[in-house]
Amino acid sequence: MTKKWTQTVIFIVAVVSGVLNYDGLSSLVAPDDWWLKSVCAMTGVAVALSLSLFWNWAFETLPDLKSRSKRIVGWLVVWTGLSLIVSLSSYWNVASLTRSEIDRLAERAAVERVEYQYNLAVRSIQKSRSVASDISSLHSDTLTLQEMEVSSGGTSASAGEGAISNTMGQVAGRVHSVVKALQASTNKVDQLQSKGDQCLDLLRVTITSGNIDKAGEHLSCVNGVIAQMAGQDVLTSTVRGLENLTAGIVLPANIKTKSQRDIIDGFITESQEKANKIAKSVGQIEQGKLPEPLTLERPNIMRGVLEYWQSILPAIATALGLDLLPLIILMFKTLLxxxxxxxxxxxxxxxxxxxxxxxxxxxxxxxxxxxxxxxxLDVPDYIDFNPGSIDTNNRGQLGDGCKE
Incomplete structure (x- = not known):
């Protein structure tokens, strides 16, 4: 490669690096801040000139060094300068080349984070479904006992409505209230989940299309759904209802015998024990901590390069190759x-x-x-071309006077 071609390559590499440095730096500046944009432009020009000067001096000096010690010093200088180039110029080259990709990766990561937090909230609320069958069974058992007492005197051997069936009806009504509250909360959660799924689908679409403003609206919708789910507090209200199932039961005034009183007390105690057992199982269900309101934020370009470097390896290789190309040419020239x-x-x-x-x-x-x-040819054996050695006494006798 001729010197002219080498200088041309160095010039092109320096200009491209300068432009990429400007683009990378300006990505950190507000669009309407023209003063900082001009500073970024001057920095890009300085980078281009510095790279061009650095590599031209390296090509002019290093290949011609003959001394081993000077050659070592020369390479140390080149590698020191190269480390500064890679740590500064190459970094901003990467930032410029990967800015759009980093934005896309960050937006996709934001959607995945929203999906995870939303699903976590849904799973936390849906855990109440696992105890619905137990509470419904308690309600059915209580109603069955009441019907048996009324129809055939299943517990008192005296058919018909009375103090015992009245007490059983009160307990059955309270269990039914717990069942209704649980069912209402479950239906509300289902409605919220349907709405949240729609908002999440729209969020994915708007993120893919790059419409950040609309994406913010749909994210607010998801946050609202999560907040409303948190307000249901299904498990806590269910436990409270079961633990207070028989509290405040009004004993009928028509209790006539001690036997009736014992039957009623036994029924109330047994019903509360069953309710406490279910409440204990509900209390053991781990309630996930609902997330704080989520946000869509564009990551800092510097943090984005470090965070998503595995996904932008081709761009990193391109940026490094751009700054390392003159070094490779310099090595070839030195070897040649x-x-x-x-x-x-x-x-x-x-x-x-x-x-x-x-x-x-x-x-x-x-x-x-x-x-x-x-x-x-008549050529003498020796001719003295020094005029001072010619003997003036024998001037003109060239043949004899010129012989030793």
Whole structure:
């Protein structure tokens, strides 16, 4: 590669790096802040000029260094400058090349985070469904006992409505209230979940299309659904209703015998024990902590490069290759110069085959017959071209006076 081509490549690389540096830096500046944008532009120009000057000096100096110590110092200087280039210029090159991709990855991560938190809230609320069957069974058992007492005197051996059936009816009514409250909360959660699913689908669509404003509206919808789900507090209200199932039961005034009183007390105690058992199982259900309101925020470009580097490896390789290209050319040029210089010292650098070939060619030159000169010319054996050595007494006698 000629010097002109080398300088052209260095110039193009420097200009491209300068432009990318400007674009990366300006991404941190507000769109209407023209002063900082001009500072970013001047920084990009400075980067381009610095890179061009650095690499031109490296190409002018390093390949011509013969001393080992100077060559080592030269390479140390190059690598030091290169480390600064990679840590600064290459970083902003990456930021410029990957800005759109980082935004896309960040938005996708935001959607995944919203989906996770939303599903966590739904699962936390839906855990109340696991105890609905137990409470319904308690209600059915209580109603069955009441009907048996009325129809055949199942517990008192005296059919018909009375104090015992009245008490059983009160307990059955309270269990039914718990069942109704649980069912109402479940239906409300189902409605909220349906609404949340729609908002989440719209959020995905708007994020994919890049409409951040609309995405914010749909995210607010999801946050509202989560907040309303948190307000249901289904498990806590269910536990409270079961633990206070028989509290405040009004005993009928028509209790006539101690036997009736014992039957009623036993029924109330047994019903409360069953309710407490269900309440204990409900209380053991782990209630997930509902998330704080979620937000869609565009990540800082510097943090985005560090956070999503595995997904932007091609862009990182491109940015590094752009700044490392002059180094590779410099290595080739230095190796080529060393190879040319080594030809001047064949004993140390030539291979055995090259030495044998050179010896054969030298022998061929020595064995080549020489064409004899023209002996007819009157040429003296020696001519002294120094005028001061000519004997003035023998001037004109060139033939004899010039012989030793």
């Amino acid at each position: 110069r060393d190879e040319r210089d080594s030809k001047d010292d064949p004993r140390n650098h030539w291979t055995a085959v090259e030495l044998i070939d050179a010896a054969k060619q030298l022998k061929m030159i020595d064995d080549f017959p020489q064409k004899p000169g023209n002996r007819g």
